[in-house]
Amino acid sequence: MRGGWRGNKMSAIQTIPINWYLLLSTVLFTIGVLGVLFRRNAIIIFMSIELMLNAVNLLLVAFSSYLSDSKGQVFVFFIMAVAAAEVAVGLAILMMVYRNTKSSDINMLNKLKW
Amino acid sequence: MINLVWLVPLLPLIGFVIIGLFGKQLSKGLVGFIGCGSVLGAFIIAAGIFFQLTGQAEKSITVELFPWISAGKLSVPFSFLVDPLSSLFLLIVTGVGFLIHVYSVGYMHDDEGFARFFAYLNLFIFFMLLLVLGSNYLIMFVGWEGVGLCSYLLIGFWFKNTAYNNAAKKAFVMNRIGDLGFLLGIILIFVTFGSIGYHDVFMMAKNFSSGNPVLTSITLLLFVGAIGKSAQIPLFTWLPDAMAGPTPVSALIHAATMVTAGIYMIARSNILFTLSPITMEVVAIVGVCTALFAATIGLAQNDIKKVLAYSTVSQLGYMFLALGVGAYTGAVFHVMTHAFFKALLFLGAGSVIHAMSGEQDIRKMGGLKKYIPVTHLTFLIGTLAIVGFPGFSGFFSKDEILANAFEHNKLLWFLGVLGAAMTTFYMFRLYFLTFKGSFRGTSDQEHHLHESPKSMTVPLMILAVLSIVGGFIGIPEVLGGKHFLEEFLKPVFEDSTLRLIHHLPEQTELILMGVAITVMAAAIYYAYKTYIVNQTLPAAEEEELTPLHQLVYKKYWIDELYDNAITQPLNFISHGLHKVVDNQLIDGIVNGVGTVVNWTSSKIRLLQTGNIGFYVFVMVISIVIILFTRMM
Structure with missing residues (x-):
């Protein structure tokens, strides 16, 4: 482990081995992907996307701590900020979709094709 | 005066710009004034240059104006060369040009394109002056192309007539063939000498041995250019057709100035030609063949301008004969006298056509002597000059050419005399049929017969005087005269004449002269007997002609021959290429690409x-595949 930050004192995160973090975020991410792929309700898809983002966030934080490098955590804040903005826009779009189709089924939105 | 030489071409250019841009707004009087005035100004300066040049010892002055082209080894300044040859041509171009401008004021007065006509004429004068003034081959080439352009514009001046347009195109295309030769010649000069300035080239050429193959190729290529521009066999058929243009154009461009550009070019490059005996022989043979051939065609033509056109071709042939036998002075002398009398004859013909309300067929004329006396008298003087009547200008120049030809080769002389006899016959045939006998046109035309206005007759009179006295600057020594022209042009032809020394014994020269005069007198008598005593008339269109007569009347079917041998096969091949290569192959490839792209995209777009x-699914699958392949 290179460049130990403030000596060898372990943070709380490091009490759990890194592999568990990897496993957890992989599972979360896969759930997110599958949710996006197989659900038709736009809100659920939206939530799945958030799940994927947060799986990545978790991994970033874990690595950041293990490598004693704060850049990863800074990056997480950016992702959260972007996700918040995305939610604002995305929910607004969903509102409009619902008003037009009286449903939140994304398969109704298939007009843009050949 | 010599440092003002840049004004000489500039004045007509200014005239062209003013008339060309504002011609429609200006009154006809003002247009005529600007058109004639600019050329008169150029003539006055040219005369000043001429007299200054005769008075000083330095005979070759280069006036550099500005650097023009500089690329790699090639460096071409825009500069003018003032020497006896160019100053003489300056005088001919501006002098005869001015008279023809004045004549045009009267001749074109009722034409709606009056201003356009003068704009073109001034542009022509500008390019012609550029041609003779330039101090390197490139400027000459620019002028060369420019006069070709003006010739095209003026032949097709009445552009609503398809036949006239075709004549213009024909002239342009045929000139283009010659120009290619000229251009290749210039390139070869540059490759050989590393320069295209006259001074450098001629200095270096002196060190070449006679008969050098490179020089022979250069001169042959230059001669191809001269053939095109000066209407020699085989590229002469455009000149008779060029008579479609207004008559002053025929006089200025297609008789006096432009068509002599080829002679000027060869006279200018005399040292190159002198060192290429093979080319000299070719030039002489082509010249004498053209002189003879065109003269035979002239015997049977019935259009007053066509006769003069073939006569021009024939006279140009004489000039080339002179060049070919090394008589450069004789050629230039004949250019000058020919400019006088042929311009006079064409303008006289224009005056006749004017009087006849546009009729050009000599079968419908006759007896015009009493209606248009001034035209008649001047035309007679022109006729006497061209046939070489003793004392008139043509006599001296033609005699000089024939004497030189005799010395070079007796056969050339004999053919030359034969051509001269035919010239005499057809010119007097023309004269008798037009002015003598009784009027054969309609009574309408007879009523309308009138002498031309002063602006037309005065140039005729001046040219008539010049046609008489023009020869006196070159009286042969055997007649007790002094050849001023030869003295004057000596610096230009010095190096060539050193190599071509010739002097005939005096008796021989006198005998030759006597033979020429006798032949001429016989031809005049024969023409008199045929057309005055027997009152023979040329056959009407519908009459049956003897085969020989038919052959000559139809101009040996040369036009038809070219049409069948060159134009139609070319058209056929082009048509075939168009049908097969262009329509099938090229279009097939282009359209095929389009079809394939259309078809594929029509299938691929179904993915959307x-x-x-589905999109997300494809994306995820693709990412997974990419990840797996990366991990491998």
């Missing part, structure tokens, strides 16, 4: 289902 789930 509009189903978002």
